[in-house]
Amino acid sequence: MKLLPCSAAKTSSPAVQSNVEDELEMATVRHRPEALELLEAQSKFTKKELQILYRGFKNECPSGVVNEDTFKEIYSQFFPQGDSTTYAHFLFNAFDTDHNGAVSFEDFIRGLSILLRGTVQEKLNWAFNLYDINKDGYITKEEMLDIMKAIYDMMGKCTYPVLKEDAPRQHVETFFQKMDKNKDGVVTIDEFIESCQKDENIMRSMQLFENVI
Amino acid sequence: MAAGVAAWLPFARAAAIGWMPVANCPMPLAPTDKNKRQDELIVLNVSGRRFETWRTTLERYPDTLLGSTEKEFFFNEDTKEYFFDRDPEVFRCVLNFYRTGKLHYPRYECISAYDDELAFYGILPEIIGDCCYEEYKDRKRENAERLQDDLDSENNQESMPSLSFRQTMWRAFENPHTSTMALVFYYVTGFFIAVSVITNVVETVPCGTVPGSKELPCGERYSVAFFCLDTACVMIFTVEYLLRLFAAPSRYRFIRSVMSIIDVVAIMPYYIGLVMTNNEDVSGAFVTLRVFRVFRIFKFSRHSQGLRILGYTLKSCASELGFLLFSLTMAIIIFATVMFYAEKGSSASKFTSIPASFWYTIVTMTTLGYGDMVPKTIAGKIFGSICSLSGVLVIALPVPVIVSNFSRIYHQNQRADKRRAQKKARLARIRVAKTGSSNAYLHSKRNGLLNEALELMGTPEEAHVGKTTSLIESQHHHLLHCLEKTTNHEFIDEQMYEQNCLESSMQNYPSTRSPSLSSHQGLTTTCCSRRSKKTTHLPNSNLPATRLRSMQELSTIHIQGSEQPSLTTSRSSLNLKADDGLRPNCKTSQITTAIISIPTPPALTPEGESRPPPASPGPNTNIPAIASNVVKVSAL
Numbered sequence: 001m002k003l004l005p006c007s008a009a010k011t012s013s014p015a016v017q018s019n020v021e022d023e024l025e026m027a028t029v030r031h032r033p034e035a036l037e038l039l040e041a042q043s044k045f046t047k048k049e050l051q052i053l054y055r056g057f058k059n060e061c062p063s064g065v066v067n068e069d070t071f072k073e074i075y076s077q078f079f080p081q082g083d084s085t086t087y088a089h090f091l092f093n094a095f096d097t098d099h100n101g102a103v104s105f106e107d108f109i110r111g112l113s114i115l116l117r118g119t120v121q122e123k124l125n126w127a128f129n130l131y132d133i134n135k136d137g138y139i140t141k142e143e144m145l146d147i148m149k150a151i152y153d154m155m156g157k158c159t160y161p162v163l164k165e166d167a168p169r170q171h172v173e174t175f176f177q178k179m180d181k182n183k184d185g186v187v188t189i190d191e192f193i194e195s196c197q198k199d200e201n202i203m204r205s206m207q208l209f210e211n212v213i
Numbered sequence: 214m215a216a217g218v219a220a221w222l223p224f225a226r227a228a229a230i231g232w233m234p235v236a237n238c239p240m241p242l243a244p245t246d247k248n249k250r251q252d253e254l255i256v257l258n259v260s261g262r263r264f265e266t267w268r269t270t271l272e273r274y275p276d277t278l279l280g281s282t283e284k285e286f287f288f289n290e291d292t293k294e295y296f297f298d299r300d301p302e303v304f305r306c307v308l309n310f311y312r313t314g315k316l317h318y319p320r321y322e323c324i325s326a327y328d329d330e331l332a333f334y335g336i337l338p339e340i341i342g343d344c345c346y347e348e349y350k351d352r353k354r355e356n357a358e359r360l361q362d363d364l365d366s367e368n369n370q371e372s373m374p375s376l377s378f379r380q381t382m383w384r385a386f387e388n389p390h391t392s393t394m395a396l397v398f399y400y401v402t403g404f405f406i407a408v409s410v411i412t413n414v415v416e417t418v419p420c421g422t423v424p425g426s427k428e429l430p431c432g433e434r435y436s437v438a439f440f441c442l443d444t445a446c447v448m449i450f451t452v453e454y455l456l457r458l459f460a461a462p463s464r465y466r467f468i469r470s471v472m473s474i475i476d477v478v479a480i481m482p483y484y485i486g487l488v489m490t491n492n493e494d495v496s497g498a499f500v501t502l503r504v505f506r507v508f509r510i511f512k513f514s515r516h517s518q519g520l521r522i523l524g525y526t527l528k529s530c531a532s533e534l535g536f537l538l539f540s541l542t543m544a545i546i547i548f549a550t551v552m553f554y555a556e557k558g559s560s561a562s563k564f565t566s567i568p569a570s571f572w573y574t575i576v577t578m579t580t581l582g583y584g585d586m587v588p589k590t591i592a593g594k595i596f597g598s599i600c601s602l603s604g605v606l607v608i609a610l611p612v613p614v615i616v617s618n619f620s621r622i623y624h625q626n627q628r629a630d631k632r633r634a635q636k637k638a639r640l641a642r643i644r645v646a647k648t649g650s651s652n653a654y655l656h657s658k659r660n661g662l663l664n665e666a667l668e669l670m671g672t673p674e675e676a677h678v679g680k681t682t683s684l685i686e687s688q689h690h691h692l693l694h695c696l697e698k699t700t701n702h703e704f705i706d707e708q709m710y711e712q713n714c715l716e717s718s719m720q721n722y723p724s725t726r727s728p729s730l731s732s733h734q735g736l737t738t739t740c741c742s743r744r745s746k747k748t749t750h751l752p753n754s755n756l757p758a759t760r761l762r763s764m765q766e767l768s769t770i771h772i773q774g775s776e777q778p779s780l781t782t783s784r785s786s787l788n789l790k791a792d793d794g795l796r797p798n799c800k801t802s803q804i805t806t807a808i809i810s811i812p813t814p815p816a817l818t819p820e821g822e823s824r825p826p827p828a829s830p831g832p833n834t835n836i837p838a839i840a841s842n843v844v845k846v847s848a849l
Contacts, residue, residue: 052252055267056220078225078692081704091228108224115227123230130231151232152700158710159702162717171700175235196234205233205240208695209226 031064033105043109044117050109057105065102068092082156090150094130120206124193138186144172222688229695236699244687256294257308262301263294270311272685277335279311303330310336318345324352339643350635382460399516402453406512409446412439413506447483450476450509471524472515479509541578544607548574548600555592562589573597578604 033039033054040047061070068089075088095103095111114122129135133143148168155163179187179195196202233240255271257264257279274280289296297304303322307330310316318327318341327349331338341349376384385395416432416439432439454476461467482502514520527534549570556564563586564570573586577600588597697703 052220053223059220074221075225075228078222078689079696091231094231112224112227115230116223124234127231127234131234148235151235151696152702154696155700155702155704159700159704160710160713161702162710162713163702167700167702171235171237174237179234192234201236201239202234205236206230208233208240208243209230 031102031104033064039106039109042106043113045109045113053109053112054105057108065104066108067102071103079154079156081158082154084150084154086146086150086153090130090133090147093133094126116209120197120203121193123206124196125189128189128192138188139192140186141172141176144175144187145169148172148175222685222692226688226692229692232695232699236695237701238698240698241691241694244684244691257304258289258292258294258296259299259301259304260297262304264304264308266308266311273311273314274336275686279307279334281335283335299333300326300330303327307331307334307336310340315342316340316345317342318349320348324349324356328353337643339639350631354631379460380462382456383462386457386460398453402449403513403516405446405449406509406516408442409450409506409509412442412446413509443483446509447480450480450512454480472512475508475511475514478505479512482506541607544578544603545571545574548578548596548603551596552588552593552600555596556588556590559589559593564588564593574600577601579608580604 034042036047036050039045039050043050045053057066058064060066060074066074071092072085072088075091076084078084092103093099095107097107097110111126114126118126128139131139131144131147133146145168148171152163152168152171157163176185176187178199179192181191181195252267252269254265255268257266271279271284278284284295287295287297302319303326306317306319316336328338338349384391385398389395389399417430419428420431420434421428454473457473457476458464458467467473482505485502511520514524546567549567552573553564553567553570556562556570564573570586573588576583576586577597580601582601588594693704
C-alpha cells in the first residue's frame with residue numbers, strides 16, 4: 001500500500017485500465033457456433049469428430065473465439081525452441097477468412113476441413129492463400145521471404161547446421177526457380193498449382209496428415 | 214490451461230501443410246495410431262463416489278498415476294471401473310486438475326492429508342496454482358514449524374554435538390536459555406542496563422541543598438558515586454561488546470548490525486568524556502554527548518522480543534508513517550497560514566509569524582490545547598475551530614490504518630522473503646522431480662525408437678519393450694520433424710550447439726582461439742549467456758503480461774541435462790539417454806518458465822541409423838544415444 005505523495009500509481013493505471021477493458025471486452029464477447037448438424041453438412045467431419053474438436057476448442061477459449069494473442073500463444077507451445085509468433089500471425093490471417101480479428105469455431109472448422117479432408121487442389125489453394133499475405137492473387141518475393149523468415153524463426157537458434165543469415169533468401173530463390181514458370185517475379189495460383197502437381201514430394205506430403213483426427 | 218493445448222495438436226499438424234510446398238526434402242512418415250480407439254468415458258470409483266471423465270482428459274498428464282498405465286492396477290474387472298480406496302473430497306481437486314490444468318488447494322483440507330493424496334496420485338504440489346499456493350505454503354510452514362518445535366523440545370534433552378568455544382559463546386549470547394552461564398550473563402547485563410538508565414535519570418533530580426549554595430542535582434552532589442556507577446556500567450558494557458565481537462561468526466556483519474551500533478553509541482560518551490579535559494569550550498558539546506547515554510535503554514531490546522518486533526515493524530511501516538507526516542505537515546502549514554492572516558488584524562496577537570502559528574496549529578490539531586496561544590478575532594476563532602475538528606480527523610484516521618498495517622506489513626514482509634527463498638527451492642524441487650520423470654520418459658523414447666528401428670530393419674521380433682509413448686507425443690515429434698525437413702536444419706540441444714560454435718570459430722581463427730580452448734568453460738558461458746538472452750525472447754515472454762499471469766507460471770520447466778555419452782554419438786542428436794540418470798548440467802542449465810504441456814524433445818529422427826553423420830565427432834552408430842538434452846517437460 002504505497003501511500004507516498006508522489007503517487008506512482010497514476011502512471012501504471014492507464015495500462016491497467018486498458019488491460020481491464022480488454023479483458024472485459026474479451027469476456028463479454030460470447031460466440032456460440034452453429035448447430036452441429038449444420039457444421040456437419042458444411043464440413044467434411046463427422047459428428048463425433050466435431051464434438052472432439054469443439055471440446056478442445058472450447059477448453060482453450062471459453063468465450064468461443066480465438067483472438068490473435070491466444071492463437072500465437074497456443075501455437076508457440078508446440079515450438080518451444082524458436083519464435084513462432086510471426087508464422088502464427090500469418091496462420092491466423094489464413095484462418096480468419098472474414099478478417100474480423102477473431103477465429104470462431106466455424107472458421108476453425110472450415111480451415112481444418114480443407115486441410116484434413118479436402119482435395120489436393122483445395123489444400124494447395126489454402127497454402128497459396130497463406131503465402132499471399134496481402135491476398136492479391138500473386139505471391140511476390142517479399143511475401144515469400146516474410147513467410148520463409150517466419151518458418152525459419154520457428155527453428156530457433158540452436159540448429160544444425162548453424163542457421164545462416166541468408167538461408168531464408170536462398171530458400172526463396174529455390175522456391176521461385178521451381179514455381180515461377182514465366183519468370184515474371186511473381187507466382188500466380190495457376191503456376192503454383194501446376195508446379196506443385198509436378199513435384200512428387202509435395203504431392204505425397206499433402207496426403208501426410210489425412211488421419212490427424 | 215496448459216492441458217487443453219494437447220487438443221490443438223491436430224490443428225498445428227494440419228497447419229503444417231503450409232510448409233509442404235516450400236520444403237525441398239521429403240517429409241517423414243506420420244506416426245500411425247496403432248490402437249485408435251474412440252474417446253471413451255471411464256468411470257473412477259473413489260470410495261463409492263463415482264467420477265466420470267474422458268480417457269483423453271486423464272491422458273493429458275502421462276506422468277501421473279491416472280494418466281499412465283499405473284491406473285490399470287486399480288481396474289476392477291467385475292464392475293468395469295477403476296476403484297480407488299481414497300478420499301473422494303481431495304479426488305475432486307485432483308480430477309479438476311486434469312480437466313482445467315490448475316491444481317487448487319481447498320482451505321478446509323488438512324495439509325498432510327492433502328499432501329498424502331497428491332503423493333499417491335503422483336502430482337507435484339509445486340503445480341498448485343498461484344491462487345492457492347500462498348495458502349498452501351503457509352499451512353505447510355505452520356505444520357513444519359509445529360513438527361520442528363516438537364523435534365526441538367526432544368532435542369533439548371540430548372547433548373549437542375561439540376561446537377567450538379567461539380560458537381558456544383555466540384549461541385549463549387543469542388539464546389540465553391542454552392546454559393546456566395548464558396542465563397547469568399543475560400540477567401547481569403540486564404541488571405546493569407537498568408542500573409545505568411536509573412542512574413542517568415536520578416542524576417538530574419534535585420537532591421536537597423548544601424547549606425550555603427543553591428539546590429544541586431544529585432549528580433553533582435554525589436558526583437563521585439555516580440561516576441563510579443557509570444564506570445562500572447560502562448566497563449560491563451565494553452566487556453560484553455568485545456566478547457560479542459569475538460564470538461560473532463561474521464565480525465563485519467556484526468559491526469554493521471543495529472544492536473552493535475547502539476552498544477557503541479551507548480558507551481562512547483563515557484570514553485570521550487574521559488579523553489576530553491574539563492575545557493569550557495567543549496563542555497557544551499560534551500553535555501550534548503551525555504544525551505546519547507539514554508540510548509542504553511535500547512539495549513533492552515536484546516532482552517525483549519516485543520521491542521525488537523516493534524522496531525522492525527516501524528521500520529517496515531516507514532512509508533505509511535511518512536505519509537502521515539506529510540499530510541500532517543500539509544495541514545499544519547495550511548492552517549498556520551490561515552490563522553496568521555486571520556489574526557493579523559488583532560492587536561497584541563501572539564501569532565507573530567507563520568512559523569509561530571505552527572505551534573498553535575500543532576497543539577490544536579492534536580487536541581492538546583495548551584492555551585498559550587489563542588485566537589481573538591472572530592475569523593480566527595472560526596478557523597481555529599475548523600482546525601481542531603480537522604485535527605481530530607487527520608490524527609485519528611491514519612492511526613488505525615497504521616496499526617492494521619503493522620500486522621499486515623509485518624506478515625507480508627515475512628511472507629515476501631519466504632516466497633523469494635521458496636521460489637528457488639521450489640524450482641529446484643521441480644527440476645529434481647522432472648529429471649526423475651524425464652528419465653522414464655526418455656527410456657520409453659529410446660525403447661520406442663528401438664522398436665521403430667527394429668521394425669524398419671524388418672525384424673519381426675517382439676518390439677514392445679517398456680512403456681509405449683503416448684500418441685500425442687509421437688505426433689508432436691513428427692510435427693517438429695516436418696519442420697526440420699522444411700528448413701533443412703535440425704534441432705539440436707544447446708551443448709551441441711555450443712560445441713559447433715567452438716568448432717566453427719576454431720576453424721576460422723585457429724591462432725586466436727587456442728587460449729580460449731583451455732578456457733572452454735569461458736566460451737560455453739558466453740555462448741550460454743547469449744543463449745539465455747535469446748531465451749528471454751521466447752514467444753512465451755513476448756506475450757502480454759495479463760495472459761501470462763492467467764496461466765500456470767510454472768507449468769513447465771526447461772531443463773538441460775547432460776551426461777557423458779556411453780556410446781558414440783551421431784550429429785542427429787536423438788533424445789535418448791544412457792542408463793544412468795539424467796544429470797542436469799548445472800552450469801549451462803537454465804530455468805525458463807515456458808508454458809508447455811507436452812513433453813517433447815527438440816528433435817526426433819526415427820531413421821537416424823540410415824543417415825551418415827555430416828561431420829566430425831565420430832562415426833555413426835546403430836544404437837542411437839545422446840550426449841545431452843534440452844528437455845521441455847510438462848508439469849507432470
